[in-house]
Amino acid sequence: MIKKPVIVEKWQKKNKFGRPGIALNYTKVAMHYTGQADVPGKNTVSYFNNVVANGYKVNGKYIYASAHFVIDLDGTIYQLIPITERCYCTNSANSYAIGVEVATTGKDNHYTDATYRSMVWLAAWLCAYKGLNPLKDIITHTDVVGKAYKLCPIYMVKNPSKMAQFKKDCKYLVDGKVSVNQIVNCTNGKGKVTIVPTTTTGNNKTLYVKILQDINIHSKPDFTSKSVIGVVTKGGVYTVIEKIKRIGTDMYKLKSGVYITASPKYVEVFEK
Template identity: 30%
Template structure:
């Protein structure tokens, strides 16, 4: 075979090999494309199912759970009447507001019964009595009618007192500290969020704590100390 014939033969073999290589490469690409398309279709199915699963979890986690009211609170929720209890839902709680009842010598039960009567358009979530008893009047997820425009984002406590000075007796004071610290633990608040009616409208309420600023600060210190001891475990 001449040298020229050999060269032609080698070129022909190279062309055949090149065609085969292109054919194999093309087949490989098509195969990979088919696999990718199949995987993509599977992914689409999973993505479509995911929002349904997430929605079901969301519905479960957003269900309201009833707050456990301590046994030392006497729960006497007044009926909805469009005045003392309007049934408006609280969206958040920013502060705990302290009031005094203003009627010297009246009991927690007497004040509760007044709120529940037909002639009242005021109320509070809690009343602390002369003997330290605590009555709940309004559910914690609703407005009370005590703190003006702050009804929408606060929990109100009315406190009974023996005389016109508005000073709270020892049993009343002790129960008030206990109640306030419990509410702080429920809503994740500290003493910066324990305020007087006075701090909202400058009304002389609670009178003794308005007339004696030092006693108000001392009260908040006692609340802080009790909160730390009771709810953080630090002695």
């Protein structure tokens, strides 16, 4: 289970316009954008909690709107509504979705690095908490209402490959394949596709190592007796996450975090 991100609580009072107090058992996490680039997310929090919640009319009609979470330009995550209660964020999906509003930046409404990291962390945690699969259970507002109604979040709807990468980043975090610090913002033009350190083959296959003779396992990438922490026995198969280039014999780092020799005399590698 991934660690819960730091959340700043800005609880909304119970009110019929944003926090009706209806129970929610969520099965989806719906992503939104706050609507105007470079406006701080805390303004959105204040709008929901201090304006809409008190009864706010536009063209003579009350606005019904809120979000469980708002993520700011500096990455701060605000929570307005408990995850066990409905909010008014995602139209017909309000009965089953968490609503996450996210502040954006620039002409194209992409995300700051801090915002992107918080988005991945929060959405991944919300999925992990309920055993949801980020690849299918993170949705956009537009997935629910259709493009004719609203492009939301507009950057993700216009760049579906970035939305796909965002969901993958969430999945990698849930699966422990990357840490929060390794999350790379795929939306800022400087970002690159997240490198998942489960392969050294460069073709998305996983590298395995089969042990040919009993060998030592090491806590560090060296062969000194001080670093020996145990033995792996002949016939065992392990996942390689990295090949360590050394002077002399190279070593493999295994998924469990230990190191073994890369000498073909003792081990055989294969991809799958």
